[in-house]
Each structure stands twice: as C-alpha cells, then as structure tokens.
Amino acid sequence: MNMAMLVSILAVTVQAGTSLVFATIGEIYTERSGILNLGVEGMMLMGAVAAFAAAYHTGSVWLGVAAAMATGGVLALIHAFLTITLRTDQTVTGLALTIFGTGMTSFLGQRLGPAGKPLVGLIGPRFERLPLPGLSDIPFLGRALFRQDLLVYGMYLLVPLAWYYLYKTRPGLHLRAVGENPQTADAMGVSVSGIRYAYTVLGGMLVGLGGAHLSLAYTPGWTENLTGGRGWIVIALVIFATWDPLRAVVGAVLFGGVNAVQFRLQAAGTAIPPAFLGMMPYLFTILVLVVITWWEAFRKRVGAPAALGLPYAREEKG
Amino acid sequence: MIDTSSDPAVAMRGITKRFPGVLANDHIDFEVQAGEIHALLGENGAGKSTLMNILTGLYRADEGEIALHGRRVDIRSPRDAIALGIGMVHQHFMVVEPLTVAENIILGLNKPRFALNMKRAEEEIAALSQRYGLRVDPHAYIWQLSVGEQQRVEILKMLYRGADILILDEPTAVLTPQEAGELGRTLRHMAAEGKAVIFITHKLDEVAEFSDRVTVLRRGRVVATLPTAETTRSDLARLMVGREVLFRLEKEAVEPGETVLDVQGLRALGDKGLPALQGVSFQVRAGEILGIAGVAGNGQRELAEVLTGLRKASAGRVLVGGRDITNRSPRVVIDEGVAHVPGDRLGMGLVPDLAVSDNLILKSYRQPPFCGGFFLHRDSINEHADNLIAAYDIATPSPATPVKLLSGGNLQKCILAREITTGRGLLVAVHPTRGLDVGATEAVRRTLLEQRAAGMAILLISEDLDELLAISDRLAVIYEGRIMGVVDAASADLEEIGLMMAGTEVSTSNPKP
Ligand SMILES: Nc1ncnc2c1ncn2[C@@H]1O[C@H](COP(=O)(O)OP(=O)(O)OP(=O)(O)O)[C@@H](O)[C@H]1O
Ligand SMILES: [Mg+2]
Numbered sequence A: 001m002n003m004a005m006l007v008s009i010l011a012v013t014v015q016a017g018t019s020l021v022f023a024t025i026g027e028i029y030t031e032r033s034g035i036l037n038l039g040v041e042g043m044m045l046m047g048a049v050a051a052f053a054a055a056y057h058t059g060s061v062w063l064g065v066a067a068a069m070a071t072g073g074v075l076a077l078i079h080a081f082l083t084i085t086l087r088t089d090q091t092v093t094g095l096a097l098t099i100f101g102t103g104m105t106s107f108l109g110q111r112l113g114p115a116g117k118p119l120v121g122l123i124g125p126r127f128e129r130l131p132l133p134g135l136s137d138i139p140f141l142g143r144a145l146f147r148q149d150l151l152v153y154g155m156y157l158l159v160p161l162a163w164y165y166l167y168k169t170r171p172g173l174h175l176r177a178v179g180e181n182p183q184t185a186d187a188m189g190v191s192v193s194g195i196r197y198a199y200t201v202l203g204g205m206l207v208g209l210g211g212a213h214l215s216l217a218y219t220p221g222w223t224e225n226l227t228g229g230r231g232w233i234v235i236a237l238v239i240f241a242t243w244d245p246l247r248a249v250v251g252a253v254l255f256g257g258v259n260a261v262q263f264r265l266q267a268a269g270t271a272i273p274p275a276f277l278g279m280m281p282y283l284f285t286i287l288v289l290v291v292i293t294w295w296e297a298f299r300k301r302v303g304a305p306a307a308l309g310l311p312y313a314r315e316e317k318g
Numbered sequence B: 001m002i003d004t005s006s007d008p009a010v011a012m013r014g015i016t017k018r019f020p021g022v023l024a025n026d027h028i029d030f031e032v033q034a035g036e037i038h039a040l041l042g043e044n045g046a047g048k049s050t051l052m053n054i055l056t057g058l059y060r061a062d063e064g065e066i067a068l069h070g071r072r073v074d075i076r077s078p079r080d081a082i083a084l085g086i087g088m089v090h091q092h093f094m095v096v097e098p099l100t101v102a103e104n105i106i107l108g109l110n111k112p113r114f115a116l117n118m119k120r121a122e123e124e125i126a127a128l129s130q131r132y133g134l135r136v137d138p139h140a141y142i143w144q145l146s147v148g149e150q151q152r153v154e155i156l157k158m159l160y161r162g163a164d165i166l167i168l169d170e171p172t173a174v175l176t177p178q179e180a181g182e183l184g185r186t187l188r189h190m191a192a193e194g195k196a197v198i199f200i201t202h203k204l205d206e207v208a209e210f211s212d213r214v215t216v217l218r219r220g221r222v223v224a225t226l227p228t229a230e231t232t233r234s235d236l237a238r239l240m241v242g243r244e245v246l247f248r249l250e251k252e253a254v255e256p257g258e259t260v261l262d263v264q265g266l267r268a269l270g271d272k273g274l275p276a277l278q279g280v281s282f283q284v285r286a287g288e289i290l291g292i293a294g295v296a297g298n299g300q301r302e303l304a305e306v307l308t309g310l311r312k313a314s315a316g317r318v319l320v321g322g323r324d325i326t327n328r329s330p331r332v333v334i335d336e337g338v339a340h341v342p343g344d345r346l347g348m349g350l351v352p353d354l355a356v357s358d359n360l361i362l363k364s365y366r367q368p369p370f371c372g373g374f375f376l377h378r379d380s381i382n383e384h385a386d387n388l389i390a391a392y393d394i395a396t397p398s399p400a401t402p403v404k405l406l407s408g409g410n411l412q413k414c415i416l417a418r419e420i421t422t423g424r425g426l427l428v429a430v431h432p433t434r435g436l437d438v439g440a441t442e443a444v445r446r447t448l449l450e451q452r453a454a455g456m457a458i459l460l461i462s463e464d465l466d467e468l469l470a471i472s473d474r475l476a477v478i479y480e481g482r483i484m485g486v487v488d489a490a491s492a493d494l495e496e497i498g499l500m501m502a503g504t505e506v507s508t509s510n511p512k513p
Helices: A003-032 A040-058 A061-085 A090-111 A141-145 A150-168 A170-180 A182-187 A192-218 A230-240 A245-268 A274-298 B048-055 B078-083 B101-106 B118-132 B147-160 B177-192 B204-210 B233-241 B300-307 B330-335 B345-349 B378-391 B408-422 B438-453 B465-471 B494-501
Strands: B010-019 B022-032 B037-042 B063-068 B071-073 B086-089 B165-169 B196-200 B213-218 B221-227 B259-269 B275-285 B289-293 B315-320 B338-341 B426-430 B457-461 B474-479 B482-488
Touching: A003 A040, A003 A141, A003 A150, A003 A170, A003 A192, A003 A230, A003 A245, A040 A061, A040 A090, A040 A192, A040 A230, A061 A090, A061 A192, A150 A170, A150 A192, A150 A245, A170 A182, A170 A192, A170 B101, A182 A192, A192 A230, A230 A245, A230 A274, A245 A274, B010 B048, B022 B048, B022 B063, B022 B221, B037 B048, B037 B177, B037 B204, B037 B233, B048 B086, B048 B165, B048 B196, B078 B086, B086 B147, B101 B118, B101 B147, B118 B147, B118 B177, B147 B165, B147 B177, B165 B177, B177 B196, B177 B204, B204 B233, B213 B233, B221 B233, B233 B438, B259 B300, B259 B457, B275 B289, B275 B300, B275 B315, B275 B457, B275 B482, B289 B438, B289 B465, B289 B494, B300 B338, B300 B426, B300 B457, B338 B408, B345 B408, B378 B408, B408 B438, B426 B438, B438 B457, B438 B465, B457 B465, B474 B494, B482 B494
Parallel strands: B037 B196, B037 B213, B086 B165, B165 B196, B289 B457, B289 B474, B338 B426, B426 B457
Antiparallel strands: B010 B022, B010 B063, B063 B071, B213 B221, B259 B275, B259 B315, B474 B482
C-alpha cells in the first residue's frame, strides 16, 4: 500500500463518516435530554430526499441543506409532541417515525422530479471539494482532511462546539441534568419539557443535515434507501460514544474507515463476494458495540442518561 | 422570642389538595414567622410533604391562597418559588448523581449567562460552607458522597440562592445522631439570621430540641399549632395519632432456643469491589433478637444481602437451622424460611406498580392456594390480602391499589405482613422503622417482639441506637466489616458502644462463642 492510497482511504473515511457525525451528535443531544428517538433512519432519509429535491429545483445546495434540516426538525417535533406532550411510548413512536420516513421517501422519490417524475437517476447540484489554501498542502493529513467539501469543514467545527456546549455551558448543564434526573431539574426551576422539545428538534435538524451530506456530497443524487441503514448505525454509535460528542467522532471514523477499506477492496477485486464486503462495516459495528458494552459494564459505568426513555410529569408519584 | 405581631414570612390559608382517592390536604391554615424554626409533625401520609410541595410550586393546590411577608403570591412552578426565596430539602434528595457538587448547586440559576465559570462558583460555595459549617468538597461528584454530605449539598443549594424560607423534609431520617445534632445547630444559625425554617420530622426529641413552634397534621388537617415549650412528647404523639402511644414497649422474657442462624467467618465484597465484610461471625437463637449497630456503610447492607442470597460471599459460611445456605440463590434461601425486610422498601421490598394484594404474595405465589399449576387463583389471593390488611392494619384504599401510592408506614406493614407469613425461623430486618411515624414505629416494633415471642430468630440491623436497645436482646457492633464486640442489651454501656462504633475493640461482656 502506498502513500497516495492511504491518503485516499483517509479522505473517503472522512467523507463516509461526516453524515454519521452530524446525526450521532444530534441523537446524543436528544438522548441527553432523556428522549430516545429511534426515528433517525427515517429522519435521515427524509432529510436526504428533501435536500436533493430542493437543491435540484432551486439550484442551490444551501437551500437543500435548509430543506433537510427543516424536514428533520419537523419530524422530530412530531416525535416530541407525541412522546412529551401525549406521553406515548418513545420506542414505538420512534420506530413508527422510521417506518413512515422509509415509506414516504420511496413515494417522494418517485414524484419530486421535474413534472412529477422520479428523482432517481437525476444529476443535481452538489457540494464540490474546496481545498483549504495552506492547510491542504500539509503532507498526508492536510491532503486527506482539507480537500473536502464545506459540510465536512462544518463538521470539524461542530464537534468541539458540541462538546464545549454540553460540558462547559449553563444550557449544557441544564440539558445533562434533565436527562439524568428530571424531578431534580424541575425542582430547581429548569423547564423539563421545554428542554426536551428543544433538543429533540435540534437533534432532528442535525440528523437531517447528515442526510443532506449523503445526497449532496458523499453519494450525490437520490436512490431509494440511500442511507443504507446508517440511521441504525447512529443509534449504535451513540452508545459506543457513551453520549459524548468527541467519542462520536471515533466511532464514525471507525465505521467510515471500514467502509472505505471495503470499497477499496471491492474496486481492487478480491475473491470475497461484494455482498460480504458490504456487510463489513455493520458487522464491525456490532462487534465494537459488544466489546464496548462488555468493557464499560465491567467498569460499572455504561453512562446512559438515567432518565432516558422515561416520561416525566410533575405530580406523578413513583 | 418570636414576634407574632408582624406579617408572617409564610401564611398558607385554606389549602386543599386532592389526589385520586385521597384528600391529602383539607383546608390547611399554616403560618411561619421569620426567625423561627417551625416543626411540622404528623403521621405517615398526613399530608406534610404535600403541603410543602405546594409551597415550593411542585404541586398546585386545588383551593387556598398563599401570602409571603403579607403579600399574596401565586406560585405556579418551582421557578416562581425559588424567585420568591423559598428553598426546600426534599424527603427524597433532589441531586443529580453524575454531576459535581458545584454543578448541582448552580443548577437552574441563570447567573452565568452562557459559559460556566466553575472556579468562581466553587469559591463562592466554599465560602458559604465555611460560614455555615457545612463541610463538603465542591469538586466531588454526588455519587461519591455519603447521605449526610448529600444533605449538606441540598442545604447549600438553598443558601446559595439566598432563600429566606427554608423547608427541610425529614432531614434527619438518614443521619447519624452526631450529624443530626450538627444539622440542628446549622438550623439555629440560619433562624438567628432571620430566616424562616420549616422542619418536618418524626423524631419527637428533635422537635423539643430544635423548634420554637410546632404544627401537627392528622389526615390532611391541622389539629394544633403550639409553642414547643408548652408541649411534651406524649402530648405531641397523642395529637398526631389520636391515641396514646407507648414509647416503652413491654419486652416479655423469652428463653432463647436452638441456634437458628450461624454465621462463620463471612467475607464479601461491596459494590465497588472493595472488601465490605472481613470475617464476620455470630449466632442468633430462636426467640432472640440480635441487633447489629454501627454507622451506615460499615457492611450492614452487604451482610443482609449475603444472608438473603442477594450477594456472593467470598469466604465463610451461613447456616440456617443447621443447613448450609452460603451462596445459594434467593429462591433457595426463601424456601429455607428466611424472611427479609430490606432497607430499600420500594426498590427491593415491593414492586411499586403492582397491587397491594399481589405484593403480599410475591414470595408464595408459586404455592397453593394461590396457584394451581399454571394459573393464579384470584379469589384466594384477594382473600389472603383482605386478611393481612385487617391483621396488620394496613391503610390502603383497596387491595387493588398500586402499592407505590401507600405511605411509608403502610409500605413497611405490607412487607412485614408478607415476610412474617412466609418466613419460618429467621427474619432479617434492615432499618425497619426508618422514616416511620411514632404510631407505625410502635406497630413495627411490637410485631418484631411478637415474632420473637413466637420463637423466630431475628437479626435487626439499624442505625437507631434507641431502637436497638429497646427491643434487642444482644447487640453486635459492626465497624469496617468486622464485629467489634457483642454486648447484652439490658446492661449495655452507651459509651462502650459508641467507642466500638468508632472502631475501638472492647472486651465484650458477652464473649464471642
Ligand atoms: N403525587 C401523588 N399522587 C398520588 N397520591 C399522592 C401523591 N403525593 C402524595 N399522595 C398521597 O397523599 C397523602 C399525603 O402524602 P404526603 O406525602 O404528603 O404524606 P407525608 O405526611 O409527607 O407522609 P410521610 O411522613 O410518610 O412522608 C398520602 O396518602 C399519599 O399517598
Ligand atoms: Mg413526607
């Protein structure tokens, strides 16, 4: 393996991991508030189709991004209304959201093209690579990390910001408290449902953004089931990351990396059937999850927000 | 002393609160002056916490009004109450375990607008804890603290917000006598600064010692508000319960029988993987109560868990009635007739969402008459529940009520009823009267003495020395997972016990066998 190949694998890793980082950070924020949203896959698909359709018709990738985030946010708002206000079961509601999103995108993909024709196969605007002057000339790392599109650079900024916000700011403290112990947060004057609504919607917007990166940059265009189960990978990565935005990057890079290697192998042509190669990132995720859970449980701190999945009502006893 | 001519700091008038099936507060009038410590007394379920939760905005009253310092206020949420200078230490602590002390204290404030300046907050907290003598490390995580320290955090939380109306709901239930005394002095200090302090307790001695006035609630109504100086312990108990309460229970002489529980060189690890029991040996005979005294966290919980099959012993043996039950499953231990009244009532003792009747058969549902093969027999389960509810005087709206809605005393009566009907031979009771009112405490202690008279061997683990001395026959003191000595309860020397609890080995008046 030579240097150029390594650079390209690393670059593809970052490309493949970006949508995961956005969505994982989004879901981390949602779960930190105590709301489990298993609708990630559905929201990501809807984000991707909305992004591509909007960009195709307006010619602006940025309007595509806005459409994706709005779509993710609205879907998450539905989840919030059902689970927080109407107190439906979070698991079931999230699954329903994914089923809805999957069906809806396959329908929309057939109708949102020009004159009600399918979107599939169309070529639309996309985020182009934009080498950063100076940085992209750094040997190896610079060439891999700084010859990317603007959304990737946005992701580089988002990660430390998300970490800082969560651990070093007052709203971040309130967010962590609500997910751990809503009774206490409420008694201290923090609005539990306000926070839960806000971060569920924010999480949905970030998941939508992840979807936009798929259809506008990583694999530009729309095909049915474009995410290929990435929404589920995100749920696993949240656990892998132990609800910490910095660790989310590690998980996303691992998954993206295995994906990139797998592509390389396919391109190079090996004896392993492509179907098996395609499975690798998913198998790898399961493996990592098992190891991590075992190892963390061993040290008695798995770290899920203690109130995750539990509804809260002030005057309810027990 | 207390100036009752000026506007009271707190005036609650005609407060009524209904929960499904219960009238928790029934037109309550309640006043507290600035600068006084006002004790709020009442049986379990009398409505004390409910009344205070209304004052702090956690519950909305159905009727009634509140005035602070003579001004009508409308408290719609905890946020409003905090802004009005009301602070509360809740019966079940309100702390976020994975956060630090300082983070817990500043939680909910909008002072630092965005970025947290923990250094500054930590300095302020250190200064505050210095001033009130509330020692606690602001950097520590809550889960690292003892309950006594967690309570200091709760008090600091109120003080940090500059609250001048302070409510403490059973603050001493989980404290050692020394810690309770310290708390009393802190409360005095705060009252002397002109704060109004409301203090809920079941311990009548503390009422006499710390409070200026006392209000007694019974079944959601105020029965009296009196200056503490004009009351006696038995007056207060009578007001609370509506009958005479015996503080000294008659302990009939019982000739102990065979050894029922034989513990030999028991060792076990605690939750954090450190040794919690380091070679514990003792025996309990039929018709005898052996009390285990000691400061919380010296291996008591682990001891109870090993004896009941809930924790593995790493060495040593446990014999019940001559049969080895070391490291057998809880099921086997139950079948051997070991009854367990755990310290954590709703967590380990009962299933909160199940009905009272179902909780009463949790250990016998596999056997007739409650089940025949695969199906449960509802009729006999209900009949069993009706019998026990009557026999143990359990106050519940119906046998089908989820047990979590019962008051603390009635929860404990449910557990005792179940354990005594299924247990044969040995009863392990952990803090059986913690948090219970005087009436329920009396009932529980009387039940234990009855079982002793009936030939049960009882291991009583408690932090309440008065209780241990009142009902046990012998007293073993545990310190850092070792038995420091065993003394005869009738002739016990308090000073000697205190020394052993602090870790000094004392030659025992009742030599170890
Ligand atoms: N959130 C709630 N939902 C339903 N019932 C409740 C609720 N809170 C309290 N109750 C009921 O209201 C009554 C009064 O309860 P409260 O907690 O105020 O009693 P208390 O005087 O504080 O008793 P204790 O000494 O056991 O703490 C009880 O019957 C209780 O079961
Ligand atoms: Mg109470």
